[in-house]
């Protein structure tokens with residue numbers, strides 16, 4: 296297989312309720328951890344990519360973060376594909392490195408989304424932000440979860456998906472989070488607990504929805520050659536794809552078919568692999584229904600079978616497709632645009648066999664998927680362990 | 691954060707729609723080249739790329755494509771309304787739009803239910819279309 300770039304280091308800040316750290320401190324914590332992991336210094340960084348934060352208006356976030364860290368990169372970018380930003384940062388860094396503009400890119404995102412604002416203020420800010428159309432949707436009072444509830448209701452109608460099947464996604468994520476020492480929520484859940492949690496926007500209940508968390512994540516992307524000389528085994532970018540189906544759910548006429556169809560097809564084509572080659576899938580899980588739609592649209596099960604695929608146990612650690620093994624946005628944590636970056640970091644850990652109690656034995660090829668807006672914009676990465684790529688040539 | 695219901699601020703691309711709602715007319719942009727109707731309003735036809743667009747009046751009938759009953763309000767402005775129905779209605783002309791369903795209990799709303807437009811004159815500037823079951827209209 297062919298590698299376009301490699302992830303040489305990863306780092307996380309504390310994740311969950313972290314009232315003693317600002318957004319910039321959380322990002323610094325994650326960046327320092329990633330540098331330590333790679334065996335690099337800040338002075339080695341000549342590229343930087345970050346995302347906007349919700350807790351402050353930084354104007355030019357990449358400049359603010361670079362300046363705070365004291366780096367003077369030859370390539371900078373602020374990237375915003377909403378929840379798909381984490382996955383897309385890795386690909387944008389790979390392109391920057393492949394073009395020769397820089398050699399070593401720090402990608403970092405995250406914020407104190409939980410501590411900076413009250414939860415209800417965060418919810419109102421989100422409901423009146425880009426996910427919903429200011430003129431044609433916001434006046435009718437949808438929450439961000441309502442946009443996904445509309446998708447879930449339609450999926451139930453078309454395919455017979457059940458609330459219990461969706462609950463099983465939340466239960467599985469909590470099980471995975473219980474094995475992740477940095478996860479926000481680690482107490483076990485049952486389907487009954489999810490089903491009896493407070494109805495938010497039918498059919499979605501409180502425990503069908505992502506957390507609001509503090510935290511940041513960082514990764515360092517460099518050339519495959521340089522990565523091989525560094526401290527940790529490189530994790531290679533084998534392929535990627537993007538897909539956009541709409542910007543607002545109100546006007547989208549095929550709600551149960553997401554842009555993951557297109558991002559998945561493109562990613563598998565560029566990696567010359569198929570869904571059957573994936574050992575572990577780190578799928579974006581802002582809501583339980585999101586995972587079900589992505590499983591179908593990425594080709595892991597037939598369209599309409601996602602609910603049954605989950606209920607049959609396929610996405611657990613001992614299932615045929617261990618999915619979102621760190622516990623995801625539903626249980627590990629969700630600090631806004633940085634949330635989906637933790638999925639990429641988990642794929643790296645799995646491919647380095649560093650995932651501890653939640654390690655998927657023999658994982659060689661991982662898929663990391665981000666979704667932004669109301670299941671609108673998708674970025675799929677396919678990542679390979681160090682030994683999936685031979686030095687300088689295709690295997 | 692405001693306690694007032696968020697209302698649309700028309701812009702040059704959407705003003706004809708909101709002028710229509712004030713007259714209780716549901717207007718949609720129609721392409722004069724390919725004949726297709728679209729919504730939300732675009733500057734060019736999303737079907738063929740033509741910039742020759744004109745507004746037509748929709749018949750106001752459609753069916754529920756999907757819906758959700760909101761129990762937790764997004765802001766204090768919606769607190770007195772819960773539980774309320776946020777729905778996507780498929781208009782007979784083809785386009786979908788987000789709206790509220792009233793005129794029945796939330797429990798009575800079903801996907802596929804025939805609905806018809808109704809009007810809420812919120813203030814002298816803003817009139818919002820919502821939908822009611824067609825049997826009641």
Ligand SMILES: [Zn+2]
Pocket residue numbers: 721722723724725726735736737738739740
């Ligand atoms: Zn046209």
